[in-house]
Amino acid sequence: MSKRVNTTATARLRQDYMRIMKDPVPYVKAVPLPSNILEWHYVVTGPENTPYEGGTYHGKLVFPREFPFKPPSIYMITPNGRFKCNTRLCLSISDFHPDTWNPAWSVSTILTGMLSFMLEKTPTLGSLETSDYTKRQLAAQSSSFNLSDKVFCDLFPEEAEKIREEIRKREEEIRESTCQTLQSSHQSSVAGVEGGNADRQQGFMGTALSNILVIIGFAAFAYTVKYVLKTIVE
Incomplete structure (x- = not known):
């Protein structure tokens, strides 16, 4: 069965x-x-x-x-x-x-x-x-x-x-x-470094130019004082 x-x-x-x-x-x-x-x-x-x-x-x-x-x-x-x-x-x-x-x-x-x-x-x-x-x-x-x-x-x-x-x-x-994330992060880092270098270069040039202008201004002032004194003496 x-x-x-x-x-x-x-x-x-x-x-x-x-x-x-x-x-x-x-x-x-x-x-x-x-x-x-x-x-x-x-x-x-x-x-x-x-x-x-x-x-x-x-x-x-x-x-x-x-x-x-x-x-x-x-x-x-x-x-x-x-x-x-x-x-x-x-x-x-x-x-x-x-x-x-x-x-x-x-x-x-x-x-x-x-x-x-x-x-x-x-x-x-x-x-x-x-x-x-x-x-x-x-x-x-x-x-x-x-x-x-x-x-x-x-x-x-x-x-x-x-x-x-x-x-x-x-x-x-x-x-x-x-x-893609790592590549994007790397590109951002490189861009940041390059941007920082550019900013530093621009800052250096700006400082140098300011110094030159100060020197020129001081020389002009000295020349003016010298001229005035010379005029008074004469």
Whole structure:
């Protein structure tokens, strides 16, 4: 019986995998582990105009051997501000609520429901209450966090390479900005030194000219006094 049920789960999950490859869930990618089709990993790209925009969130679904007659466990691995990390999430589509589970629901249905709940603020077991500012900060940090996760890099190589490229681009922009700032600072320093030299030269010439004028004035005064005295004597 266990073998038959496991075969049923495998067949169903393979069917769901083909379906999700043909018709992807918006903002979500998902693949099973090559070594265990009962464990799927997903990546959520933060939708536009939400606090998660720009973020990349890695999580996993762990299916029971009785799937599709029993629901999976749902986990979020990347810090996100909405769900606790590496904690079973209490959702209507998870194993916390087998009474509300519908065997007709597929992996696509589960991922769509998980994303929908992520964008809400309804509290549940495994959820967090954080500000939009915190969520945006975590969104900005999510790519680097995922890059340190070997499972993420192995299962989503395109996403990992995209993150590496973005990091290289940011580093290049920082280097260029730093070089421009240093160059501008150097040019300002050179201009300041040249300006100071010019001012000193102008000051020296002004002082010399003033001294010459004083000497000429003194000589003229002396000549005038001498002339006056000579006139009086005569």
